[in-house]
Amino acid sequence: MEWKKNDRIQVRIEDISQDGSGIGRLEGYTWFIKDTVIGDFVEAGIMKMKKNYGFARLNCVLEQSPCRVEPKCPVAKACGGCQLQTMDYKEQLRLKERKIYNNLKRIGGLDGLILPKGREHTENEKELSEAETKTEIVEMEPIIGMEYPWRYRNKAQFPFGKDKNGRIIYGFYAGRTHTIIENEDCLLGVEENKEILAIIRDYMKEYHIPPYDEISHTGLVRHALIRKGFTTGELMVCLVLNGQTLPQAKRLIERLKTIKGMASISYNVNTERTNVILGEKQVHLFGPGYITDFIGNVKYQISPQSFYQVNPVQTEKLYRTALEYAGLTGEETVWDLYCGIGTISLFLAQKAKKVYGVEVVPAAIEDAKQNASINGISNAEFFVGKAEEVLPEQFHNNQVYADVIVVDPPRKGCDLVCLDMIAEMAPKRVVYVSCDSATLARDVKYLREKGYEVKRVRGVDQFGWGVHVECVTLLQRVK
Numbered sequence: 425m426e427w428k429k430n431d432r433i434q435v436r437i438e439d440i441s442q443d444g445s446g447i448g449r450l451e452g453y454t455w456f457i458k459d460t461v462i463g464d465f466v467e468a469g470i471m472k473m474k475k476n477y478g479f480a481r482l483n484c485v486l487e488q489s490p491c492r493v494e495p496k497c498p499v500a501k502a503c504g505g506c507q508l509q510t511m512d513y514k515e516q517l518r519l520k521e522r523k524i525y526n527n528l529k530r531i532g533g534l535d536g537l538i539l540p541k542g543r544e545h546t547e548n549e550k551e552l553s554e555a556e557t558k559t560e561i562v563e564m565e566p567i568i569g570m571e572y573p574w575r576y577r578n579k580a581q582f583p584f585g586k587d588k589n590g591r592i593i594y595g596f597y598a599g600r601t602h603t604i605i606e607n608e609d610c611l612l613g614v615e616e617n618k619e620i621l622a623i624i625r626d627y628m629k630e631y632h633i634p635p636y637d638e639i640s641h642t643g644l645v646r647h648a649l650i651r652k653g654f655t656t657g658e659l660m661v662c663l664v665l666n667g668q669t670l671p672q673a674k675r676l677i678e679r680l681k682t683i684k685g686m687a688s689i690s691y692n693v694n695t696e697r698t699n700v701i702l703g704e705k706q707v708h709l710f711g712p713g714y715i716t717d718f719i720g721n722v723k724y725q726i727s728p729q730s731f732y733q734v735n736p737v738q739t740e741k742l743y744r745t746a747l748e749y750a751g752l753t754g755e756e757t758v759w760d761l762y763c764g765i766g767t768i769s770l771f772l773a774q775k776a777k778k779v780y781g782v783e784v785v786p787a788a789i790e791d792a793k794q795n796a797s798i799n800g801i802s803n804a805e806f807f808v809g810k811a812e813e814v815l816p817e818q819f820h821n822n823q824v825y826a827d828v829i830v831v832d833p834p835r836k837g838c839d840l841v842c843l844d845m846i847a848e849m850a851p852k853r854v855v856y857v858s859c860d861s862a863t864l865a866r867d868v869k870y871l872r873e874k875g876y877e878v879k880r881v882r883g884v885d886q887f888g889w890g891v892h893v894e895c896v897t898l899l900q901r902v903k
């Protein structure tokens with residue numbers, strides 16, 4: 425059949441792509457259709473076609489899948505921040521579990537991997553019997569989901585602008601554009617955002633303070649950065665300005681201070697034409713310049729510039745899983761590669777003899793050292809540099825040693841030199857914390873060739889309604 429742009433097609437959704445689009449097949453040709461879920465039968469209009477696949481826009485759902493839900497957020501489609509707002513949360517978890525499973529099986533060559541008990545297999549994921557598999561049999565542990573998958577983000581950055589009538593608006597940039605989608609209450613953010621943003625807007629109106637305009641590079645208020653310490657209830661507000669001063673700042677402070685938990689108010693100067701949100705200069709108007717929060721029993725001081733996990737509740741579960749997989753008795757020397765501000769290192773340090781953290785961003789290591797010190801942790805040491813450079817240097821010059829190595833790399837995974845070095849140092853266990861199961865699978869395959877076997881695998885959901893999933897894998901040395 426010949427299709428062309430704007431033609432209508434009717435198709436059953438059978439799968440979900442990496443970026444959350446529904447996938448349907450007609451006559452051997454694959455269609456990607458956003459805002460659909462597995463089991464939907466839909467009508468869609470053709471937007472773009474390639475040789476073997478094409479993209480179509482959802483017109484209407486002819487038959488609803490049982491896992492389809494009404495998006496809670498009124499701007500779900502336009503905003504694009506969430507990719508799975510039409511999918512039941514339980515189904516999202518199953519989808520994420522499958523993604524890890526399929527990647528480890530296909531890319532990682534781990535054909536003895538089994539989905540957690542009670543999870544049905546589809547046609548292409550047929551379960552293998554023991555006799556058929558060439559690799560270790562590993563049953564995945566059930567993914568750790570959220571009890572309540574809303575309001576879980578402790579940080580939000582709202583851009584300010586004007587609509588075509590000159591009214592002050594704020595919200596989010598529509599997927600990959602610079603158009604502001606007005607949104608006064610993102611349902612992933614904290615309840616307080618709404619009131620804080622309204623106070624800022626009313627103050628701007630009253631004192632004629634213009635929002636920033638990207639095109640003409642004029643106006644003052646670019647972004648409002650809001651953070652909350654979930655365990656302490658402390659709130660931080662930082663206005664990012666295209667200018668050096670905030671007129672009538674006192675008025676704003678007075679009003680913001682009426683909100684329960686308000687602990688830090690500041691502004692940040694960013695006069696560059698740039699997409700980077702924060703500039704270098706920070707001016708504190710109220711409070712100590714930071715808020716406090718805890719992950720587990722480790723205390724953190726978070727400033728507007730600090731890196732800090734955005735879903736601290738699930739982060740704690742992720743790190744507890746990593747700690748469990750590390751199997752520490754108090755005697756071990758542990759390396760934590762890609763350690764960021766040392767969150768995992770400080771968790772491990774409480775159960776290990778010694779922890780070494782390695783991270784490429786110097787400011788993150790400054791934070792890591794400070795975090796160790798405010799928690800009275802003295803058995804953690806930190807290095808600035810690339811894991812693939814620091815590790816060989818320390819190994820060859822200082823004969824360092826490792827019982828356990830934990831890695832938590834960015835999405836591109838570990839550098840090959842780093843993996844070779846891990847294999848050479850030959851720790852008993854490697855705990856791989858991953859935010860991208862495709863690169864995890866690639867690295868697992870490599871480590872398996874170097875004498876490691878996969879023992880445990882578990883997904884942790886940190887981003888409900890989004891497509892990303894975290895995963896912890898335990899590899900044990902066998903050769």
Ligand code: SAH
Nearest residue numbers: 762763764765767768783784810811832834
């Ligand atoms: N485990 C950290 C977060 C890890 S995110 C925490 O708990 O906070 C990945 C980190 O790897 C980032 O902080 C990034 O700056 C760092 N990174 C990226 N490439 C690196 C490399 N080659 N060597 C060391 N660190 C690297």
